Amino acid sequence: MKRTVIAFACVLLAGPALAQSLGEKTGVNSALGVAPTTADFVKEVAVSDMFEIESSKLAEQKGNAQEKSFAQQMVTDHTKTSGELKALVGDGKVQATLPTALDSSHQSKLDKLKSASGKDFSSDYDSYQVSAHEDATSLFDRYAKGGDNAALKDWADKTLPALRHHLDMAKELGRAPSVGQSK
Numbered sequence: 001m002k003r004t005v006i007a008f009a010c011v012l013l014a015g016p017a018l019a020q021s022l023g024e025k026t027g028v029n030s031a032l033g034v035a036p037t038t039a040d041f042v043k044e045v046a047v048s049d050m051f052e053i054e055s056s057k058l059a060e061q062k063g064n065a066q067e068k069s070f071a072q073q074m075v076t077d078h079t080k081t082s083g084e085l086k087a088l089v090g091d092g093k094v095q096a097t098l099p100t101a102l103d104s105s106h107q108s109k110l111d112k113l114k115s116a117s118g119k120d121f122s123s124d125y126d127s128y129q130v131s132a133h134e135d136a137t138s139l140f141d142r143y144a145k146g147g148d149n150a151a152l153k154d155w156a157d158k159t160l161p162a163l164r165h166h167l168d169m170a171k172e173l174g175r176a177p178s179v180g181q182s183k
Contacts, residue, residue, distance in 0.1 A: 035143050039097070047106055056070075057075060063125060
């Protein structure tokens with residue numbers, strides 16, 4: 001029993017160091033409009049950028065004409081934001097650790113896209129893009145308004161218009177028929 005209590009205490013103490021805060025992970029912060037911590041913001045942005053780049057590379061190969069065009073823009077823009085975030089962390093303006101791999105949720109979505117094709121691919125990719133950009137605009141907006149790192153707040157605020165534009169574009173995926181293809 002004593003070992004169980006000690007093990008449980010260790011897990012509780014190590015949990016915050018190993019993962020993002022519970023409020024951010026569960027969506028409570030988003031629902032309440034609470035700014036994420038700097039560590040959570042950096043982790044979320046880095047994982048989101050990795051997912052956008054990898055899923056959009058798949059869409060460049062598997063998607064319809066509309067998705068391929070959108071995907072090219074996502075690869076370009078998210079490669080840029082990923083580089084900007086790395087520079088902010090790398091030059092010491094932001095004290096945080098950048099993840100080097102996708103979390104399990106994003107990895108399972110990417111795996112699903114890898115095995116999908118045709119309308120199944122389009123349906124999944126399109127819905128993932130809308131939800132990812134809704135999450136990103138919320139995350140960036142909350143950090144820009146209430147984050148605790150001035151350089152990162154400025155960057156989040158500067159990046160928001162592009163993310164809102166991405167969200168608008170993502171919502172149009174699948175609505176208009178692509179040239180030469182019928183849905």
